[in-house]
Structure formats: structure tokens, C-alpha cells
Amino acid sequence: MGNSRWVDPAPLEVARPRLPWWTMLPRWVKLVLLPLALAVVVVWVLAKVVRVVWFYPVSVALGLVTLLLRAWAGPWVFGAVVAAAAVVLFVWWWRDKTTFDVWLRWPRTEFRRVAVYAYQWRTVVRLSSLTASAKGREYLPRLRRTRSEGWRDRVRVRMVKGQAPEQWEARASGLAHAFGSQSCRVRVIRPGVIELDLVHSNPLASAVALPAMGSESAVDLRRVVVGRTETGKPWRLRLLGNHLLTVGVSGAGKGSLLWSVVWALAPLVKAGAVRLVGIDPKGGMELGQVPEIFDRVVYDNGEAAVTLLEEVAADVRKRAATYRGVRRLWARETGEPFTLLVVDELADLIAYQTDKRLRERAQAALQTITSQGRAPGFGVLAFVQDPRKEVVPFRNLFPTRVAMRLDEAVQVDMVLGDGLRARGANAHEISESTPGVAWIKVDGHRDPVRARAFHVTDTNLVELRHYITGGSAIIVPFPDAGPHEGAAA
Template identity: 35%
Template sequence: MPNTSRKPKWEFRAIRWSVQHPGMVAGPASLASALGVGVAQLGVPTTGGITAGAALGLAGWYRGHPDSFDTTMLPRLRAWHRRWLTYVGSRWRDILDDCGLTTENRRTGELVVPRILKVRSASPSIDTIHVRINRGQTPELFEERATALANALLAERVAVVKVCPQVVALVVERENPFTDEAIPPVELVHDIDGVDLSAIELGDTEHGQPWTQSFLGQHLFVAGATGSGKGSLLWSPLRGMAPLLRAGVVKPDVIDLKEGMETEVGADLFHRRAIEWDDAVETVELFRDEMKVRQAELRSQGKRKFTASAETPLRLLQIDELGMLTAYGPPAEVRGVLKLLAEIMTQGRAAGFSVAGYVQEPTKDTVPVRELFTARVCLSVTSQNQVDMVLGDGMRLRGALADEIPLDPAHAGIGFVVEQGSRNPLRVRASYQSDQDIRELVQFVTQGRAALRAVA
């Protein structure tokens, strides 16, 4: 059969495009059909009123409950906008062609462009583009051209993730929403009533809103390489709880097996502080024993959960470099500590006993109790698979590029979280706590305690 240079006519190309993009065709077609039926059955005024009401409802949702709108509707609208205005048509073709990611059909000479299957935009600054690659191409080819793709897309970086045979995901970080300047610590609140333990401010989100974390019935897991900013997430919760620390409504213990270097400046804040192995084991044991006593007291009073007060304070156990306690100590004693931690983390919720662990290596071998932590933060880590270890399967594919965060002071404290009720990663940055900020916190708490004792 002779070759021909004739291409299919526009109507056949349109049919093929419609088959390849059913959502783009079905959505407007369904909307047009609904409007047509509405006009025919209800009349123009009624149909117009319903349409206007729906638009006003969306506007009211946007204005009245921004959290649910931003979580549910905004990612869909943003993905649609990006798909059809940014990653579209000739622009997409030219970008891939310039980056050497197109192929030529040997029989027809036609340029074959890897096709976009879908776009997800859970974050304002990160898009995930699922692409069906051409026959003969490999995910490794796209990885080699990732830097060129980032430059062509005017993005900070592009990561390539294999989804399934012949499909890759391009995770496009369009911009870094945080500047090189550190986020200052929150202002110290003097009034106990101004502190909500279910929403302690830790820093900012990429939306420019306060990043908050509950410490009621939650166990916090923070993973990050050296220099990623884990220390900020040890001190920020304490600063947010300052009036409650002063009044004895929160009593923190700390284990710092790095010779106490991280916590020395704020040592007076803690009910117990352990910097040696034997003291650390004893601290965990005493913490567990206090939990058992609290459980017995609540049971005798017929209560199912505690209320934070000076009589029944929230007890918080912070463990800096958790791996030193759960993996690198004497094997027999490590097993005992793991058993105690598992007991605390499975039973401490109702009694008001919480654990916050900070670790560099988040593998199961290092932290066997990792799955018992209910809230997780992934700062800059050293490998791709650590992101999913910390945040859950598929989180890197959804845009949590924690392994791409540079390890330098300008990016310290930047990481990702997955909020409860959501499957989308949220980029956050912890507020920076200098030694002077910590000393200010210690002075605020200790002088306040002395004043309260004097009054009593």
C-alpha cells in the first residue's frame, strides 16, 4: 500500500480528540443539555434563577467556609484551569519537542506527542500531570530531561514518578511559596483562655494561613534530615502552650539523647529531662505509670476522657532523635522501651498522654512504632521512598516533594503534612525559634510559675 502525506480531515481529528478527552466533552455537553431541558420544561426565568442560585451558592461556600471549599472544590477548579490553559495543545507539544520527549512515526513521519491523561492540582504551587509516554520511551528518559522540563515549564523543579507501565507522573513544583526569610515565632499569649490545645500554631501553610496542630489525643511524628528544622517543631508547640505550661495545665517531659545539646537552653520548661540512656528508659517508664494512674482515676470517676487542668494536666513526652531510643540502644532494653511506647500510644489518647517523636531515619527498622503516630510532618529527607514512609503511600506522587527540599538555612522548617480528612499533602513551614526566643519563653513560664506560687 503506497504511503500518503494526507492527514485525517478536521472532523475526524475532532472525533479522535473527543474520545481522548471525554471529560472535556461530556462536562460542557451535559451542562448544555441540562440548560436546554431546563428552559424547555421550566422556562427561561426559572432556569436562570436556578443557575444564578447555584452560582451564588458556590460564591457563598467560597466566602463562608473557605476551609472546605479549598479542600473540596478549589483543587478541581485549579486542575481544570491548569489542564486547559497551561498544559494544552501546541504549547505542550512544543515543550516536549524542545526537551526531546517526542517521537516520530516511522511510517507516516507524524510527530507523536506523549498524551496527558489527567492533571491534579491539590496544592496552589504543585501540579501532578499523568502522561502516557510513547512506545519506545522509558520513565528514565523523562527523569534525564526533568531539569530541561522544569526550565521549559518555568517551574522550580520537576520530579518523575512511574505510575504503571507506559504512564508516568510529572510532579511540577511551580514555585516555592515561602521566602528565604524565616517565619518569626508566635507572640506569647498571657491568658490561658487564649490557648486552644486542639489548634496550637506551629507556623504557616502555603496558603498564607496559620499552620495549627492538635495535641489532644494526637501523637506527632516529625521526620527530617540533619539541618531540616526539626528543632523548630520541638519548641514551637511549647511556645504555643506557654500560659498552660506556666499554670501547670501542660507538663512536658523530654528525652534528648544527643547529650542534651538541643534542650539545654530550655531545660527549666520540662517536668522531666533525660539526656542519658538509663534516665531515658526511666522517663518512659514513669510516663507510662502516670498514664495508668490517670486511667484508674478516670475510671473510678466514671469518665471516658480527661479534661486538661492543673489537676489532670496534658502530659507530653517529646523524644528528640527517636531512633536513638527505638533502634540504637541495648537490644533487650530497646524491646522494653518499644513495648512501653506502644502501650502509651495506644492507650494514652483518652487519658491525656501524648508523644512527639523527632527522627532522621523514618524506616520501620529505626522506628517500629511509626504507624502508631496519628499526625506526621515530613521535612527535607534524603530519599524519595522516605516521603511515603512518613506521610503514607502515594503522597510523593500527589506532590509532597520533601526529598527535593534543599538542606540549607533558607529552607529549614519547610515540609509537608496531610491534614485529617484529606488525601492531599499541604506544604508548611515551621516558625524559627532562636536561643533568645527560647530564653524568653523560659523566663515567661518560670517567672509566671513563681508569681502563681506566691499568690497561692
């Protein structure tokens, strides 16, 4: 013990408590500020209550009714009412699922907002790197209104200051997986606010039945109905003052769109107000099914096809000269028919033609028609499988572009425009079992539209021929025609 030395103990380090600033105020100041503090708390609580009522009105109303009924009627009556309501809802769902889904949209919306989105919102946006930090404070995107439509949820989001919609588009796939959806699309609502379309099922999985032949007065060349969009609305195409380029692999359903357009125009074709001119370089495999409805039709890509293009181009220049100083756009009152040029395989005319002279003549004529033909009443409906620039060098002359099933992801932006695939237009992911499904991009509109053309059968084409030509026949349906058999594709 004699050799032991005293060792000084280590100093005790205790963190100094940091008290709120208001605890240092004099007592009389606290008494003066107490009513103001209580008012702030009351306003904060009321704001939270209003927010809950705003986002969950049905749940709040059902909760209040449940409490009042339980207190007023007792447990036995309350249980009987709940059981009866459950039976009624089940029978309603069983007998008419469509109206059931419509009327229960709000309860479903509120449930999914809480259970799917609000519950994990902070975690998902943090893991997706969609938050921001400044001066030690974290800023999160705010979850706003949610709407559930059965096949998709529309989730409105207020972005963090300084964010761009492109940041959300880059993480759309991860957001879809995080929220249990098939896909996620980003749409801009207004500056700082976006809407996420989280798709759960495919509303275009079933073929869209062709409607009955319309009347002549019902056809509007500015709004030609050719199918149905994924939201259930009619798919309308503008033909007057427009050209359409449709791209898709073999079997994608390009023929469904072609004949849907012709079916819609049939009353005007019969009346002479619309003239159809066709070129089918595949030997007439498509347009040759009903050649009688065309004013002129050619079944190759040689001299006859090029001559026809040059004749149409000459008609464009002639009619434009007639309209100069008189009118700016074709109208039916002019007495001249609207001319629709249908080219079933555009590449065979302007790219695959081995004769350089014919190829250059075809390109020159088509460029004249597409650049000058919209105002004097000429439209082009062109179909092609290869969307590369060297195949269709003047894609920009087609204001409306339709992308059906494509082979590669890079082809989506070739057809629809740069950045469209990032916004959800995944035409390369369209199933082979859904011919006629397409993504549509119209100049002047930021977001593409997904739709499906009508299902046109061989029986419908026979009916179309006899309607326009005035013939008569007994139309016998083809045997065992499934949803994809006997269709124009």
C-alpha cells in the same frame, strides 16, 4: 516501427468523492430542516461565547471598554487614558506589590490560561500519553478552570473516561517541565476531576518570624500554631488526642518545630494545664537549653530514661482507669494536666541502645503511651533521623508524621506513607538553606501539606524560660544573628 506493439494505458484511478448524507435529501426536506440547522448553529455560537465569557470575564470586559472608549473619545483621549492607567499600575506595583498581586490575580490567571496552558494543551497531553483512542476517535483531557496565585497555578482538568489520577502523578515531572514550572502535584477534586498544582517559586524561602507570646485562653490543644503553610495560612498541629513523629537529617530544623510547639504551649505550661516531660539522649544539647520549663527531663538513654518512660506509661494506665465509664477524652476541667512527652532522638532509646533489656523496656513503654495515651491526655512529640522500620517499628502509632529534609527519595514514603512522593511530597529535595520546611501527613487526609516552622532563636529561648519560670532578665540579642544563625535546629 514495425516491431512496436500497442500497450494498453494504465486505468485511471480516481477516488470517488464522499458527499455528506444530507446532500442526498430531497429539496423539500432541506427546506424543512434549514431552520433547525440554523438554530443549532446559533446555539453552538452562543455556547462558545458563553464559554469565553466564563473563562475570560476580565479580558472580555476590558476589550468592550476599550472598543467603546476608542469609538466615543477618539484616538488622542484613548491614548491618554491608556498611558495614565499604565502609570497608575506601575506606581501601585512599586509601592504595594502585595495588594497589586491580589487585585491583578484575575487578569494574570486569564493571561496564563491562554499563553501557557490552552495554547499548548493538546500537544502536551499527546506527548505525555494522556490521551485515549477508541473506534478511530481521539479523546483528550479537558482543560477547565485555572487560578494563578503568583507562586503557583492551579489547573483543573477533567480526565478522559477510564483514566486514573495515578497516570497523571506518574507524568507530573514531565508536565512541570512542559509548562515551565518547578514542580507539579496532582490533587483529586472529585471523581473524574483533578487539579494540577504547578509551582513556580518557593513561598517558604524566607524564615517565618516567631509571633508574640499568646494568652492562655487563645491556646487550643487541637489547633496549635507552629508555623505557616505554603498557602500563607497558619500551620496548625493537633496535640490533644494525637502523637507526632518528625523525621529529618541533622540541620533540617527539627529543633525549630520542637520549640515552636513549646512556645505555643507556654501560657498553658505556666498555668499548670500542660506538663512537659523530656528525654534528650544527646546529653541535653537540645532540651538542656531550657531545662527549667520541663517537669521531668533526662539527658541519656539509660536506666533513668527508661524509668521515666515507664512512669509515664503507668500514669497513662492509671488515668485511663480513672476515666473509664466517666469520660472518653481528656479535658482541662478534669484538673489534671495534659502531658507532652518530648523525645529528641527516638532511635537512641529504642534502636541504638546496646542493652537489650533496656531497649525492650523502652519499646514496651513507648508502645503503651502511643497506643493508649491519646484519650487520657498524653501526647508524644518524637524526633528521629532514620525512618527505617527496624529503627521505628511502630510508626503507625503516630497519626501525624512530619518529614523534614531527608537524604533519600525512598525515605519519603517510609515517613509519610506509600505513594506520597508521587503526589509531590519531595522532602528529599528540601534545600539546606530552608531549615524548618517540612511535609506533613495527617491520618484521614489524602494529600500532604507543605509548611515551615517558626524561626526560634537563642534569644527567644531565654525569653521563653523567663516567661514560664517567672524570672526577669534583660534580653540582649546575639550579635550578627542572621536568619539561620542562633536558631534552634
